[in-house]
Amino acid sequence: MGSILAVWVAAALAAGCTAPDGRPGDDGRGASQRSPRESSRGPGEPLGPSVLAVKIDNARAARPHTGVEDADVVYVEQVEGGLSRLMAVYATRLPDRAGPVRSAREADLELLRQFDRPVLAFSGAQSKLMPLIESAPLKAVTPESESGVYTRGTGRPAPHNLYLRPERLMDRPPGPEALTTGFRFGRPPADGTAEDTLTVRYPAARFTFTWSEADSRWLVSMDGSPALTTEGERLAPATVVVQYVTVRPSGFQDFLGNNTPYTETVGSGEALVLRGGRAYEALWNRPDAEDGTTFTTEEGERMNFARGQVWVVYAKAS
Numbered sequence: 001m002g003s004i005l006a007v008w009v010a011a012a013l014a015a016g017c018t019a020p021d022g023r024p025g026d027d028g029r030g031a032s033q034r035s036p037r038e039s040s041r042g043p044g045e046p047l048g049p050s051v052l053a054v055k056i057d058n059a060r061a062a063r064p065h066t067g068v069e070d071a072d073v074v075y076v077e078q079v080e081g082g083l084s085r086l087m088a089v090y091a092t093r094l095p096d097r098a099g100p101v102r103s104a105r106e107a108d109l110e111l112l113r114q115f116d117r118p119v120l121a122f123s124g125a126q127s128k129l130m131p132l133i134e135s136a137p138l139k140a141v142t143p144e145s146e147s148g149v150y151t152r153g154t155g156r157p158a159p160h161n162l163y164l165r166p167e168r169l170m171d172r173p174p175g176p177e178a179l180t181t182g183f184r185f186g187r188p189p190a191d192g193t194a195e196d197t198l199t200v201r202y203p204a205a206r207f208t209f210t211w212s213e214a215d216s217r218w219l220v221s222m223d224g225s226p227a228l229t230t231e232g233e234r235l236a237p238a239t240v241v242v243q244y245v246t247v248r249p250s251g252f253q254d255f256l257g258n259n260t261p262y263t264e265t266v267g268s269g270e271a272l273v274l275r276g277g278r279a280y281e282a283l284w285n286r287p288d289a290e291d292g293t294t295f296t297t298e299e300g301e302r303m304n305f306a307r308g309q310v311w312v313v314y315a316k317a318s
Contacts, residue, residue: 049174050139051115052094054164055122056086057102058205062160064228067095069235069309072179076313078247079105080258082203087111089118091178094170099163101150104129106250107263109136113289115180121149121164126252141169182292186304189297192278200242200313207313209240211277218274220311238308240274241295243284244317263314270317271295275306 071088079085104122106129112118121141133140143150149168153161199208208221217236220227227235250262266289271282282303286293295303
C-alpha cells in the first residue's frame with residue numbers, strides 16, 4: 001500500500017510541476033492570474049483538495065520537532081517577544097505525528113487564503129480572534145473541536161507536548177494539486193552568488209541555513225543549535241526563501257502585554273532564494289490573498305525552486 005501511494009505521489013508531482021512540453025510548470029496560482037477559486041470554479045462546484053496546515057511551537061523547550069520533515073512547505077514567522085513559530089503545510093504525505101502544536105495568529109488567516117479551504121490544526125487562540133478564525137474559509141481543528149486527533153506526549157511539560165495525529169483527521173494526503181502556492185520548480189537561473197551559509201535574525205531568535213554538498217540540502221540551525229527531527233536527523237530543505245515583508249503591530253497581544261506582530265504576506269517586495277549552494281536575488285508579488293506568491297528574477301523571469309521541501313522565512317523589510 002505504501003509503495004503504491006509513493007508511486008501515485010511521484011506521478012502527481014511530475015504532472016503538477018511540468019508543462020506538457022516538458023518545461024517547468026507551476027500550480028496556476030501565481031500572481032499572474034486569478035485564483036481557480038475566482039476564475040475556473042463554477043457556481044456550486046466543490047473546492048479542490050485541502051492541505052493540512054499545522055501551527056508548530058518553536059520555543060527551545062519544544063525542540064526537536066516531530067513531523068516537520070514531512071511538510072511540503074514550512075513557513076517561519078515572528079511572534080510576540082521577537083520569538084518565532086512555524087507553520088508546516090502538508091500535501092504529498094502525512095506524518096504519524098506533528099508538533100508540538102501551538103496557537104494561531106491573525107496573520108495566519110491571510111497566509112492561508114491561498115489554499116482551497118485548508119485544514120488548520122492549532123491548540124487555540126485568543127477569544128477575540130476566534131470569531132475571525134471561525135469566519136475564515138478554512139476548517140479549524142483544535143483539541144476541543146475534534147475529539148481524539150490530538151495526544152499529549154509524556155517527555156515534556158505542557159504546553160510543549162501537544163501533538164496532532166493526522167491519520168485520525170484525514171484518510172490520505174490531499175496530493176500536490178492542493179499546493180496552490182504559486183511556486184515554480186525547475187532549473188535554476190544562470191547567475192547567482194555562491195553561498196555556504198546564511199543567517200536570518202529576529203529580535204529573540206535566529207535561523208541559520210548551511211549548504212551541505214553531500215546532502216544537496218540546506219541544513220537548518222535554530223538559535224545556534226542544529227535543528228533536528230525526533231529521530232535525530234537534521235531538518236534540511238531543498239530551497240530556502242528569505243522573503244522581506246512588512247511586519248507591523250496587530251490589534252492583539254499576549255497575556256504578558258506583548259503585541260502580536262502581523263506579517264503582511266500580500267503585496268510585493270524583495271526576496272533571497274537559496275538553492276544548490278547559491279543565493280539568487282528575487283522579487284515577490286502576491287496581489288491578493290487568494291493568489292499564491294510569484295517569485296521572479298530582477299530581469300523579470302520566473303524564479304524556479306529546487307524540487308523538495310521549501311522553507312519560507314518571513315523577515316522584516318528594512
